[in-house]
Amino acid sequence: MTQHKINDKKQTVSHFIKSCFPFIAAEGWPIIGVFSLTAAIFYASHWLISSQTSPFLKQIAAICTGISVCLVLFSVWFFRDPDRIPESQNIKSVISSADGTVLKTETVNDARYGGMAEKVSIFMSPFNVHVNRAAVSGVIEKIEYFPGKFFSANLDKASEENERNLIIIKTPQGQKVGLLQIAGFIARRIVCRVKTGSPLRAGERYGMIRFGSRMEIFLPPGSKIFVKSNKKVYAGKTVIGELL
Numbered sequence: 001m002t003q004h005k006i007n008d009k010k011q012t013v014s015h016f017i018k019s020c021f022p023f024i025a026a027e028g029w030p031i032i033g034v035f036s037l038t039a040a041i042f043y044a045s046h047w048l049i050s051s052q053t054s055p056f057l058k059q060i061a062a063i064c065t066g067i068s069v070c071l072v073l074f075s076v077w078f079f080r081d082p083d084r085i086p087e088s089q090n091i092k093s094v095i096s097s098a099d100g101t102v103l104k105t106e107t108v109n110d111a112r113y114g115g116m117a118e119k120v121s122i123f124m125s126p127f128n129v130h131v132n133r134a135a136v137s138g139v140i141e142k143i144e145y146f147p148g149k150f151f152s153a154n155l156d157k158a159s160e161e162n163e164r165n166l167i168i169i170k171t172p173q174g175q176k177v178g179l180l181q182i183a184g185f186i187a188r189r190i191v192c193r194v195k196t197g198s199p200l201r202a203g204e205r206y207g208m209i210r211f212g213s214r215m216e217i218f219l220p221p222g223s224k225i226f227v228k229s230n231k232k233v234y235a236g237k238t239v240i241g242e243l244l
């Protein structure tokens with residue numbers, strides 16, 4: 001079976017799970033399933049172990065059950081995927097691709113993007129929603145994966161040295177917007193659900209990064225930036241800028 005067919009099957013399964021449980025990202029279910037099974041096993045062990053013959057083991061099973069249940073609840077909360085409506089429907093508006101806090105905005109010359117760009121860097125803590133969304137409407141022109149290290153995502157060197165995945169979206173007006181997913185110290189799994197040539201709507205889900213990470217958004221030179229450092233933004237909702 002080719003990799004293309006495998007990816008298509010994964011997409012189908014992902015869409016099916018999402019339709020059944022719209023409030024949780026499909027990537028979270030394997031983790032939730034493992035923790036749920038673990039909790040069930042410890043819970044059953046707690047009731048099967050005699051409190052008279054093995055009180056210590058019974059207590060350990062109870063503690064492990066509690067820990068497992070907490071992990072299930074944390075996983076459900078972490079992989080939450082709420083519906084979002086963009087604050088603006090203007091085709092020039094740029095929507096945040098990630099939940100989190102703006103680290104910085106700057107003008108850069110970045111070869112990955114293809115030259116000069118206005119860049120917005122967003123830090124996602126483990127407590128943010130980690131589903132990533134398209135900043136603009138258009139067609140994916142390029143996807144490029146970079147293997148790397150796992151420095152803390154709030155450090156500048158993470159942009160160049162950490163594991164990362166870049167997609168370039170070409171808008172109907174011919175402008176290019178780059179979205180760079182960057183894995184962090186805890187986050188070591190980048191998910192990109194789309195492929196080259198796929199159409200995307202502004203605010204549409206396209207991937208996620210697990211457990212704390214960074215998103216960088218590259219806009220054409222001269223684009224307006226509406227956010228500043230320490231601003232809280234929300235994927236698929238907050239307008240962070242505007243294309244010319």
